Amino acid sequence: MRSSGPAIISHPGPTVSACTERELIDRIRQRLAPPPPWVSVGIGDDAAVVEVERNRLEVLSVDAVVEGVHFDRSLSPAAAIGHRALAVNLSDLAAMGATPRLALLSMALPGEFPLADFDGIADGVAALAAATSTHVVGGNLTRTPGPLTIEITVVGTVKPRRALTRGGAREGDELYVTGTIGAARTGLEILRAAHPTAMHQTHAVYESCVARYQRPEARLRVGVLLARNRVASACVDLSDGLADAVRQIADGSSVGVEIQADLLPVDPGARAWFESRGADPERSALEAGDDYELLFAVRPRLRRRLNAIARLFDVPITRVGVCTAGRGATLLRTDGLVSRAIDLPRGYGHFR
């Protein structure tokens, strides 16, 4: 009686918390049939890229946000939670250089979830979808005895041979980051510290950090232009922080990376916040997640082409380092006349 088999017994063995996310992904991958030729980018990058037919590429990504893990209902209005759930997915498309086309919205709802918040979340998703020409064509609703979970699948398109992946960077390529870093984490910490104090008492420089946390903006146009003009040789988004993103390009492209601490575009509000806490601003910003900026590699000879693109945007694009022949990830710090090279801080090691 093959299918009823033994029911699951509580195993005394290891649990998923003993693994990194990458290790868990590998355990899935090794069980699957080898991908067919029409899968250009499979499991493990920001998104999957499939060639639906000759010269037509589709980019697919899915991301879930879980209450108590990725957001806190007491810290964000419902519309901001909806906005953010879609934005983190659009950021994956941006990192591939893809233009969003459609989305599927799936929610697992606690039974006593307020209808007003349900509407607010839908409002936030709908507004960002409209602003980015992403059409919500379907989804799923289920109840859950657990926390509110919003999961969005996005599908976008990219021209053939234009998709940006983690691989492709070479020794000598320069590394750039869009916008500023550390702001979203600062916004979250401010919200946690200020709560339940009314937010209008907060200093203006912090308000933009709160906005960056609550309503991240996917760098869709930058990503598309970097891909379309073949400027970037590799690209990832900063969902888990710059230090993690740097390592993803290093691993994906089999290169080393050197980041210069004094070049890092630490957000002014974040810098003030980290310093007021006695923390190292550069190191804190490197480890801070949720920024949804892009990190990408550019061959030095394409610097002029990058500058032409950069001028089209209000958002700064900053050179922060270079790809090297070695394999490690190094942070260069200059204190006065003394330069020190230290290992780049690692992201979280265990499955989160």
Place this chain on the structure above:
Amino acid sequence: MRSSGPAIISHPGPTVSACTERELIDRIRQRLAPPPPWVSVGIGDDAAVVEVERNRLEVLSVDAVVEGVHFDRSLSPAAAIGHRALAVNLSDLAAMGATPRLALLSMALPGEFPLADFDGIADGVAALAAATSTHVVGGNLTRTPGPLTIEITVVGTVKPRRALTRGGAREGDELYVTGTIGAARTGLEILRAAHPTAMHQTHAVYESCVARYQRPEARLRVGVLLARNRVASACVDLSDGLADAVRQIADGSSVGVEIQADLLPVDPGARAWFESRGADPERSALEAGDDYELLFAVRPRLRRRLNAIARLFDVPITRVGVCTAGRGATLLRTDGLVSRAIDLPRGYGHFR
């Protein structure tokens, strides 16, 4: 300071449990921009259908299974849970007449989830994916403080003007159902009743019910042939039971439906089980979910074409009723010489 706004306060207002799933979906839909012309079927059917370019249709669906709501780890081996999570999605594609192409696998994992069960779920997904030529090209892993939640997005293809929807049935169309009904619910009830008694003590007729619950089979080939040969005018799957499926076609096609109780293909194991419990077998089978068979409407003049298709399959295809000019859903029962028409049992009214 638009984006920080007021944090969510516990609302005293209504909760989502006051709404049906359909009402919640409508609340989302009314917030979205009108769908562009390339969306052939949007929110509300088994799956979405989009025309990615002229004469190329894609079918997308997403479904989540939540521990404690859709499955119980003590009643199914991990591989069966993985199988089922993919099968319920493939069933949505089958109901659209689509051929599966790719899938995204997303899991929210409790921290102490056993790695052996994680592997088992991946095994179950991988085996069914391989058997149905569905390629898992990506996904997402996150931890959750709540129950294990597996969410799969599937993408399939269907020829233009061949997609099967809930609309399209007309007065006089006959209604058919694949396979038998009531088996999966019976399997679940047997597992609950037998647990923790060893399953090998169970009668053979019940073993197939347990298998039907644990490893449902999406009717992919039937769905594709019904669509390709333009046999079915409307089609849905039986995820929430035949009574619910009948109402979906009635509502989607603006017709009435009449189901004949004595034609219903109640599974023999289910019939024995329901009768042993003192329950009405037909009524119980109509309300039983999880069968993942197909219900479809066929114009009477296409009956011969349907018979030709039916002969290709081992699975029975049974006529169970007809579409009428009225709007209700009626169950006709014949007791001896007396015929009675009663309202078809309703599915669950409130959001589950």
